[in-house]
Amino acid sequence: MADSDLASLSSRLAVLATMHQKETVIAPLFAQHLGITVTVPAGFDSDRFGTFTRDIDRMGNQLEAARAKAKAVLEMTGEQVAIASEGAFFPDPMLPWMACGRELVLLIDQGLEIEIVGEAVSPETNFSHKTVDSVDAALQFAETAKFPSHGLVVMPSQNCTDSGPIHHGLICKGIVVQDELIEIVTAMLAHSPTQTVHLETDMRAMHNPTRMGAIAQATQDLITKIQQRCPQCGCPGFSETERQPGLPCSLCGLPTQLTKAAIHRCQQCGYVKTVPFPDGVQTADPGQCWNCNP
Ligand SMILES: [Zn+2]
Ligand SMILES: [Zn+2]
Known part of the structure; x- marks a missing residue:
């Protein structure tokens, strides 16, 4: 290099x-x-x-x-x-x-x-979650969630709302061993007033x-x-910062909401380059036109 x-x-x-x-x-x-x-x-x-x-x-x-x-x-x-x-x-x-x-x-x-x-x-x-009422159902979910190469999180379902768990201490994260999953699900089911537990995929990178x-x-x-360096000052990171709508309709020629040009702007010196038709098309389908397809 x-x-x-x-x-x-x-x-x-x-x-x-x-x-x-x-x-x-x-x-x-x-x-x-x-x-x-x-x-x-x-x-x-x-x-x-x-x-x-x-x-x-x-x-x-x-x-x-x-x-x-x-x-x-x-x-x-x-x-x-x-x-x-x-x-x-x-x-x-x-x-x-x-x-x-x-x-x-x-x-x-x-x-x-x-x-x-x-x-x-x-x-x-594999992002997903499920509330289950048995160890078998938990294992079924585990299989669809790519367990055990991908980890799981288990928490009591009565403590889980859409905005998150109520008692933080009851969340078991990073489960990657089947015996451990069975043990935790069994224990939480036994203590659950609704006989259910909530499972979700562990989205932490490791x-x-x-x-x-x-x-x-x-x-x-x-x-x-x-x-990508700025052509004027050489600063790294010269890339698209915004998109300009107005790609003309292929039938009537009026501007549409589709992209006509991409704007690259240098964060150091402010140099601006306009790249026409960044999506590789020069006209829009009339189906995307407010005039041809109101
Ligand atoms: Zn620059
Ligand atoms: Zn049109």
Whole structure:
């Protein structure tokens, strides 16, 4: 790798805000493509920024939560460059009965005063939950949730509301052994006034290889963006910041809501580049036109 291929960030060292072993996928990619060493500071508690089991609420939206973690790790270590990642799971916009995952991996360079965000959206997730009334039903759910290669969380169903568990101490996380799952479910069923327990997939990266794969994809996207330099000042992270609607209708020529151009803007010098037709089409289908298809 030529020296000019190396990212011109403020430091060759980046600190990663995680306690869920995300360095196992992020560090090798940064070393290979950017020549940057990624380290995890001892004692960083990323759970205080929110948990998937909702026992601690997330701070702000997905991007704000990642940014808060990156800033906290910069403050804690006094380093210049930090990385943080945040995942979110929701119904697929096109197929609402399917789950979909979005991973963000964010880099803050305090020296350059820039923030670059990599993203991966994928329907490939085991994200699911179920309330069951028997050990057999629990094992059935476990199989569909890719257990035991993927971990599970069990909690008493009477203590679980949509906004999260009521008694935090009763959540059993990180279950990856079948005997342990059977034992916990049996015990909780026996103590449950409704004879039910609530199961969910453990979405923490170290217990979820599918999610680790998505984090690797988002990291790859981040690296591609870091490597894109501003044509004017050379600052890394020259990438799309907004989209302009107005793609003309192929029938009547009037502007539609579809994208006509992508705008790339440098965070350092403000240089702007307009990329026409970023989706590879120069006209919109008349079905997307308010004039032809009101
Ligand atoms: Zn620039
Ligand atoms: Zn039209």
